[in-house]
Amino acid sequence: MEGNGGGRLVVTELSHIKELVKQLEVHLGGGSPDLCKHLTSQIFTVTERSIGIIRSCQFDGHHRKRAAGDLESATPSPLSDVSDLPFKATKKRKASMEKKRQQIRVSSTGGVENPPIDDGHSWRKYGQKEILGAKHPRGYYRCTHRNSQGCLATKQVQRTDEDATLFDVIYHGDHTCNHQKTAAVAGKPQPEMDTNAARNRLHDLSSGLKVKTELPRQDSWNAMPFCLSSPVSGLAPPERHPFSAPSTPENYCLLGGGVPSASPATSDSNHLSAVAGATPFPVAGDAEWRGAEFQEVVSALVAATATVAAPPPAMDADECFEFDPDFTIDISSFFA
């Protein structure tokens, strides 16, 4: 994050969220559904704004610098360069050929043997290539409906060098097919979500989420874990692994991507990083969808704080979100 301006803004917004959550907590007990809905809506809005700030700062301060040619000169940290190294050789080429590109990082807690996540689309692998300087080959996937519907969406999946459970996924192009498996079931925000459904969902998320407040390990991909655990009903059965399971709407892992209205990062790599762990949230090439989903998750996460006692809540070790390392917020004090 460039300077601390963005960070302060985010803290301000999160403080706002905190207040809204407190209000929501009060009204959840017996307040009017409309008021709860209103509060939820406000939380969504503020959260989205925060995400936008985070994303724009991340893009401006981190990736633009890299795109400007800092890759070679940047001081390498053991993990921070993991994702970019295998891709940097394609930067120039990509810049000239890509209309839309989104890069995310996902993890597979199921081990190195598990394939990368299912992201709600049907993909067909059409190639694999050893990449210079990378330990693992890069897989090339295109939309299954390329032929039938002319969907030109593609993605590249590559295991990171340092952590074989992490994958870098680059999405190219938009899906024009009508076969998104995930939209309805996986929680793609409906234009008008039923009030009860929204409440139930909030409750579900709240009951299952915990917020990790500890600071990141230095070796954790140079990013601050922002973790949550979730047996989230309606999203995925907990026993199902998001990376090893077949392509079903339940298998998701929300990681990043664009919040279109808030981020300028659509012209190049959107590299909002996250470690999905066992948290089955969506990943998709659709920036709007991911942004909204992310927003929902963060909202749920915030909501969860209302259900957790004042001390910093405990945290399952294997379920994390990660924010950009430059984005530093003392969450433990924030939620205390």
Add this chain to the structure above:
DNA sequence: TAAATTTGACCTAC
């Protein structure tokens, strides 16, 4: 048997 994956060859940008 259709669909998906693998893999060597080919194409193209740099």
Add this chain to the structure above:
DNA sequence: GTAGGTCAAATTTA
């Protein structure tokens, strides 16, 4: 010339 990206035939899988 090199490396990344794609093609397409062969092979595997459901």
